[in-house]
Amino acid sequence: MSAYVTLTINGAKVKAPEGRSVLDVALDYGICIPHLCHVRGLTPIGACRLCIVEVVKNGKSKVTTSCTLEVEEGMVILAHTEKILKARKNIAEMLVAEAPNSRAIQDVALRCGVKEVRYPFRNKDCVLCGRCVRACSEIWQSKSLGFVGRGKERHVALPFDKRPEFCKRCNACIDLCPMTITPCPGPMKKGEEYLCGLCESQLSMAEEIPDSCIDCRLGEGFSCIRKKP
Amino acid sequence: MTRLRSIEELTALQERKRPLDKGKATIVIISSGTCGRACGSLSVIDVLKKEIKRHRLGNRVRLRITGCHGFCEQEPLMVIEPGNIFYCHIKPEDVAEIVSMTLQDGNIIERLLYEDPASGKKIVREADIPFYKVQDRVVLGQNKLVDPTDINDYIANGGYSALIKVLTSMKPEEVIEEVKKSGLRGRGGGGFPTGRKWEYCRRAEGSPKYVICNADEGDPGAYMDRSVLEGNPHAIIEGMIIGAFAIGAEYGYIYVRKEYPLAVEHSKIAMQQAEEIGLLGENILGTDFSFDIKIARGGGAFVCGESTALMASLEGKVGEPRPKDIHTTDKGFMDLPTNLNNVETWANVPSIINQGASHFASKGTSKSKGTKIFALTGQIRNTGLVEVPMGATLREIIYNIGGGSANGKRIKAVQTGGPSGGCLPEELFDLPVDFEALTEAGSMVGSGGMVVMDEGTCMVDVAKYFLKFLIDESCGKCVPCRVGLSRMLEVINDITEGRGTEEKLELLQDTAGTVSIASLCALGKTAPNPVLSTIKYFRTEYEVHIKKKRCPAGVCRELIHYSIREDKCTGCGTCLKACPHGAIAGKKKKAHKINDDKCQKCGICEEVCKFDAISIT
Ligand SMILES: Cc1cc2nc3c(=O)[nH]c(=O)nc-3n(C[C@H](O)[C@H](O)[C@H](O)COP(=O)(O)O)c2cc1C
Ligand code: SF4
Ligand code: FES
Numbered sequence: 001m002s003a004y005v006t007l008t009i010n011g012a013k014v015k016a017p018e019g020r021s022v023l024d025v026a027l028d029y030g031i032c033i034p035h036l037c038h039v040r041g042l043t044p045i046g047a048c049r050l051c052i053v054e055v056v057k058n059g060k061s062k063v064t065t066s067c068t069l070e071v072e073e074g075m076v077i078l079a080h081t082e083k084i085l086k087a088r089k090n091i092a093e094m095l096v097a098e099a100p101n102s103r104a105i106q107d108v109a110l111r112c113g114v115k116e117v118r119y120p121f122r123n124k125d126c127v128l129c130g131r132c133v134r135a136c137s138e139i140w141q142s143k144s145l146g147f148v149g150r151g152k153e154r155h156v157a158l159p160f161d162k163r164p165e166f167c168k169r170c171n172a173c174i175d176l177c178p179m180t181i182t183p184c185p186g187p188m189k190k191g192e193e194y195l196c197g198l199c200e201s202q203l204s205m206a207e208e209i210p211d212s213c214i215d216c217r218l219g220e221g222f223s224c225i226r227k228k229p
Numbered sequence: 230m231t232r233l234r235s236i237e238e239l240t241a242l243q244e245r246k247r248p249l250d251k252g253k254a255t256i257v258i259i260s261s262g263t264c265g266r267a268c269g270s271l272s273v274i275d276v277l278k279k280e281i282k283r284h285r286l287g288n289r290v291r292l293r294i295t296g297c298h299g300f301c302e303q304e305p306l307m308v309i310e311p312g313n314i315f316y317c318h319i320k321p322e323d324v325a326e327i328v329s330m331t332l333q334d335g336n337i338i339e340r341l342l343y344e345d346p347a348s349g350k351k352i353v354r355e356a357d358i359p360f361y362k363v364q365d366r367v368v369l370g371q372n373k374l375v376d377p378t379d380i381n382d383y384i385a386n387g388g389y390s391a392l393i394k395v396l397t398s399m400k401p402e403e404v405i406e407e408v409k410k411s412g413l414r415g416r417g418g419g420g421f422p423t424g425r426k427w428e429y430c431r432r433a434e435g436s437p438k439y440v441i442c443n444a445d446e447g448d449p450g451a452y453m454d455r456s457v458l459e460g461n462p463h464a465i466i467e468g469m470i471i472g473a474f475a476i477g478a479e480y481g482y483i484y485v486r487k488e489y490p491l492a493v494e495h496s497k498i499a500m501q502q503a504e505e506i507g508l509l510g511e512n513i514l515g516t517d518f519s520f521d522i523k524i525a526r527g528g529g530a531f532v533c534g535e536s537t538a539l540m541a542s543l544e545g546k547v548g549e550p551r552p553k554d555i556h557t558t559d560k561g562f563m564d565l566p567t568n569l570n571n572v573e574t575w576a577n578v579p580s581i582i583n584q585g586a587s588h589f590a591s592k593g594t595s596k597s598k599g600t601k602i603f604a605l606t607g608q609i610r611n612t613g614l615v616e617v618p619m620g621a622t623l624r625e626i627i628y629n630i631g632g633g634s635a636n637g638k639r640i641k642a643v644q645t646g647g648p649s650g651g652c653l654p655e656e657l658f659d660l661p662v663d664f665e666a667l668t669e670a671g672s673m674v675g676s677g678g679m680v681v682m683d684e685g686t687c688m689v690d691v692a693k694y695f696l697k698f699l700i701d702e703s704c705g706k707c708v709p710c711r712v713g714l715s716r717m718l719e720v721i722n723d724i725t726e727g728r729g730t731e732e733k734l735e736l737l738q739d740t741a742g743t744v745s746i747a748s749l750c751a752l753g754k755t756a757p758n759p760v761l762s763t764i765k766y767f768r769t770e771y772e773v774h775i776k777k778k779r780c781p782a783g784v785c786r787e788l789i790h791y792s793i794r795e796d797k798c799t800g801c802g803t804c805l806k807a808c809p810h811g812a813i814a815g816k817k818k819k820a821h822k823i824n825d826d827k828c829q830k831c832g833i834c835e836e837v838c839k840f841d842a843i844s845i846t
Contacts, residue, residue: 119716
């Protein structure tokens with residue numbers, strides 16, 4: 001039996017098994033902390049930075065990602081302070097400008113309160129969340145996918161750009177990719193990107209309860225009323 | 230060399246070596262670090278050796294080839310003792326004269342003396358040169374005393390006494406207590422209290438433990454760590470042995486960038502010699518304490534200087550930072566407790582042990598103790614490495630040591646702390662260099678870069694320059710840094726190319742705020758500093774770019790306009806010939822004209838015009 005610790009998230013006292021991440025615990029309790037790169041069971045890498053929270057210790061607060069932070073006895077977590085909400089919204093804005101062709105990212109943007117995208121759209125087809133890379137190497141020990149290059153050049157690639165023999169064709173990479181589900185009205189062409197916001201029908205209710213999980217399930221949770229037939 | 234089997238044997242060796250230079254009437258000290266060599270110190274040394282032989286002065290003169298002394302602008306330079314005579318800009322042709330005139334006859338060669346630009350007077354003694362006079366060269370000053378390739382020099386100067394003291398009379402906890410009391414804080418950028426870090430690592434569970442010396446030094450323009458490693462490697466090794474003893478570490482690494490071949494070479498020689506005489510390896514000086522150091526060469530990525538990226542790189546993985554929710558003192562290299570300190574931090578340890586914590590703490594401000602080395606560069610008269618007590622003001626460093634502006638233009642800002650430091654305006658030059666004071670002002674002490682800028686500098690362009698550097702060096706792992714910085718550059722480009730708006734400036738600030746709050750590692754967290762500090766202190770420059778579409782310093786190409794002043798142009802035709810774009814036309818002896826459509830704003834016409842007739846608006 002694992003030991004339990006008690007901590008507070010947004011003022012609510014919660015109990016959690018030792019070793020679990022603050023993000024997982026928050027989600028277990030139905031507290032919404034938007035996230036993208038995190039997949040339960042895979043090593044957290046803290047890449048998307050959406051899940052940032054403030055940890056208060058000795059009267060000082062520090063910003064860190066909840067997916068990489070393990071729960072501790074007496075920990076005080078604030079996931080929705082003004083500072084966090086502002087930064088998180090801006091990160092979501094950056095992400096949706098990078099990759100508007102993802103329902104998951106459009107949902108995240110909306111959930112984080114993005115009402116306007118001030119950056120020119122780039123319409124990329126990868127946001128380097130690394131979900132596929134980790135799934136491949138950690139679930140299947142296959143390492144068919146990896147990050148290549150540094151900084152601007154960073155991208156996900158197959159060895160020698162070919163599907164290797166040791167790929168088990170499990171499709172975990174595709175299942176976990178936030179880019180595989182396009183926005184409900186269909187893919188956006190270059191130059192015609194926009195912030196969806198169409199599923200506001202679902203989110204209107206959510207806006208009133210901004211800190212509860214609304215079960216968006218990475219773009220699968222709900223689809224908009226104007227979905228193509 | 231024989232292996233020393235006990236502490237007494239080392240003490241005896243120190244005694245024996247102490248008169249090393251005695252019997253030789255004259256010591257010629259030549260600085261020959263990377264900077265000295267670049268200026269030709271090696272050929273000077275070659276000729277000097279021949280001349281000393283030719284004059285049969287070998288018994289009387291010792292030639293001590295040392296690392297950098299810091300006054301890099303005056304290289305190649307030498308100091309002759311006794312007399313403290315300082316010669317600079319020495320050419321191989323000067324050497325014969327130095328040997329016959331000065332070494333043999335004791336006369337001073339006026340021509341080779343340093344001339345103080347302020348007073349125009351020649352200065353004979355090194356100690357009287359203003360550049361050195363105002364400094365407090367606790368660490369750097371030792372470079373002059375030792376030949377880095379000979380452990381005997383270091384030992385003769387009392388080297389490894391701190392280790393003797395530690396091994397004979399101190400418990401590990403007492404060493405940590407002493408370092409804590411000294412108030413030493415990390416010199417690598419973060420300023421974390423060194424003693425506390427050691428304590429965390431000592432208390433951490435896991436074995437073996439590691440200590441690492443961070444000599445990655447990726448800041449453009451910074452080279453203090455290189456100078457210390459090249460010039461006095463034993464101080465670092467001694468510091469690391471003491472640290473390892475205090476922490477209970479068995480292994481050490483010196484992580485040095487491969488662009489520093491001389492530093493690698495000198496530290497290798499030093500380690501080998503230390504090992505030969507039993508200062509490294511099994512049972513150091515006959516005690517039951519064992520410690521070994523290896524050298525690891527880094528590929529030279531800036532981000533690999535970050536602690537977690539450095540450790541990943543040491544493990545042979547991609548040099549990317551990881552979240553630090555678990556400290557490296559608990560789980561660092563190979564997931565084992567690891568203590569990482571900067572070169573300069575380690576080099577300060579022996580003197581803290583030797584002279585006591587309170588001596589170290591007597592210098593500096595309430596929270597920043599001791600001295601710090603800065604790399605002074607930019608539009609300033611005396612460039613080089615300077616070491617001052619913490620708490621010295623920027624003004625003292627820039628004017629008293631740096632000698633003020635290089636070209637008579639007004640100095641308007643100083644950028645401190647490396648590429649992700651901030652730009653501070655002249656009004657703030659009375660700020661002390663102190664970890665808290667500089668951070669509060671929007672910059673930082675960082676690793677000690679200091680770039681002085683004059684009126685000819687466009688602050689928006691400066692921000693753009695550093696931003697580009699950091700984008701190139703970002704590892705690309707996390708969104709705020711990878712995407713945010715590139716978005717910031719987009720806006721800055723807009724501003725410097727005439728597409729700026731008030732809204733975009735706001736977006737720039739918003740993005741900068743997010744990057745600094747939310748990035749994974751300190752590279753991203755500090756990357757917005759140059760942008761934020763220039764907006765804070767030089768907002769009007771941004772506004773002129775945005776509203777008037779003009780660059781006040783005449784730097785941003787898209788916003789400047791070249792023309793020829795008719796009243797000054799003599800029609801000499803020099804610019805016409807020089808313009809690579811064929812944009813200038815005009816008849817001989819008549820005022821010329823620039824064709825705006827063809828002008829690429831390269832500025833060559835301005836450089837070649839002898840009549841000051843090119844105007845930039
Ligand atoms: C991007 C980045 C680059 C760094 N580069 C260096 C470096 O070149 N040398 C160094 O000593 N510290 C560097 N640091 C700081 C280290 O992470 C670490 O704080 C330091 O080496 C700890 O030693 P100290 O406590 O003695 O300063 C860097 C930090 C960052 C974020
Ligand atoms: S802040 Fe920049 S350098 Fe640091 S992890 Fe993120 S992308 Fe890499
Ligand atoms: S979910 Fe935590 S950083 Fe991406």
